[in-house]
Amino acid sequence: MKQLERLLFLQGNRCFLCHHPIAPGEASVEHLVATSNGGAKDDENCIVCCKAANAALGSLSIKAKFQAVLSHRGALSCPHVPHAEPQPTSAQPPSELAERIKQVVVDLQKRGSARPRRLSTLKNTINALFKMQLLEADLNLLVDSLAAMGHVVVSDEKVTYALPPRDA
Numbered sequence: 714m715k716q717l718e719r720l721l722f723l724q725g726n727r728c729f730l731c732h733h734p735i736a737p738g739e740a741s742v743e744h745l746v747a748t749s750n751g752g753a754k755d756d757e758n759c760i761v762c763c764k765a766a767n768a769a770l771g772s773l774s775i776k777a778k779f780q781a782v783l784s785h786r787g788a789l790s791c792p793h794v795p796h797a798e799p800q801p802t803s804a805q806p807p808s809e810l811a812e813r814i815k816q817v818v819v820d821l822q823k824r825g826s827a828r829p830r831r832l833s834t835l836k837n838t839i840n841a842l843f844k845m846q847l848l849e850a851d852l853n854l855l856v857d858s859l860a861a862m863g864h865v866v867v868s869d870e871k872v873t874y875a876l877p878p879r880d881a
């Protein structure tokens with residue numbers, strides 16, 4: 714068994730960084746301390762992640778990689794994930810919805826007073842955040858969840874916000 718396949722198995726056949734299920738063909742071994750920086754090739758120094766993410770991390774220092782992962786605030790989505798087919802809403806694990814809600818809230822917080830005022834604009838904004846890969850049902854579920862959490866108030870087409878304070 715190759716290291717890639719073995720580590721992938723140990724990771725539950727999911728990308729170490731974004732937790733999406735990945736096939737061995739979409740995965741690659743990422744050396745946390747790059748081999749060009751003297752990093753070892755043993756399991757202690759290796760993770761398996763989406764090829765695109767591996768390319769993006771390249772031979773950054775371990776500090777820079779750590780920073781890149783942290784900057785996604787627990788909602789890292791690898792670039793150009795080839796398996797990101799939109800799933801029917803009902804088949805999504807609840808954690809994925811929670812992750813999306815987190816991303817939307819952070820994005821809306823960043824917009825300050827430039828937040829969408831209309832429901833259709835809000836949905837477009839959310840869809841753009843997820844690279845236009847969401848279905849209408851996904852968008853409705855997200856908006857409904859945000860409303861249920863009290864983060865947004867939708868009245869007819871108008872949207873107002875009551876977002877939680879930004880993380881310090």
Ligand SMILES: [Zn+2]
Pocket residue numbers: 728729730731732733762763766790791794
């Ligand atoms: Zn990934």
